[in-house]
Amino acid sequence: MQNPLGPIDRKILRLLQHNGDLTAAEVAEKVELSQSPCWRRIHRMQEDGLIERKVALLNPKLLGLSMTVFVNIKLSAHGRSNLEEFEQAIVGYPEVLECYTMAGGSDYLLKVVAKDIAGYERFLRDQLLQRPHVQEAHSNIAMSEVKRTTELPLD
Amino acid sequence: MQNPLGPIDRKILRLLQHNGDLTAAEVAEKVELSQSPCWRRIHRMQEDGLIERKVALLNPKLLGLSMTVFVNIKLSAHGRSNLEEFEQAIVGYPEVLECYTMAGGSDYLLKVVAKDIAGYERFLRDQLLQRPHVQEAHSNIAMSEVKRTTELPLD
């Protein structure tokens, strides 16, 4: 892997993380390069894992997923196996989009989506709170979305 | 727009939000359909906005973005224009990936990425805290990532 990312590569990445449908030729045009080297750069960055994959982004509202909730979880037992078991379960829940271990007050922060309050409560009551060693779960409900992007800063 | 999403469409979406490189033919094969109707379904869902767009997902670690911070913001003045001005600024910051208005304690929740503590502090001190009417900013630092996906639940 060839690390120090040049300005051209940055530009390519910026384009691609905004529109994954762009072909090598289209990208080449926008970065003022010819096809081949542009294609090679893209290809290399994919192999390096810098470009992880391409995905289709869906519209949550149109799918009826109008709720986003951030949940702070605290466990009552912090043995290695307890943590691992909890984390594995989390990965398996499709309604949990993100999960981080946190410094400070709570052990985990989860980002959860649901259709509505009822749907969220069902997930909370029947799934999350049923897990062993879950001591606290503080739900913070998002009322509206100001910004949501997958584009990382490239400066 | 043709609303009640059938099980085949769901399956298509599930595939596409996992791998956006799949061609209509490949999707068709996996959902046991022939090319054309599959292509038409995908095309329709794009026009309907259900499939918003395709993007390349980059690896934050390899870009040196090893920090994720969730920031709770409280404003001191909640006039319409203050809120709008703040939100516009937020949208303009590339290091802010997500921002929601929250029910409860704080006004906004931001998800911010940075290279390291120093980089984050610079953003906090020089950008966020410099904005008018920002009263409080509580930073919650993510230590490790258990799960991170853009795939929405489709059940």
Add this chain to the structure above:
DNA sequence: TGTGAAAAGGCGCAAAC
């Protein structure tokens, strides 16, 4: 690294059934 060209096959898209 860059440029230009070229082969081959795949893909989008539409028509007819």
Add this chain to the structure above:
DNA sequence: GTTTGCGCCTTTTCACA
């Protein structure tokens, strides 16, 4: 929804500066 087909375009490679 199916099968068929056309033609463009994309990807991928090579020789060369």
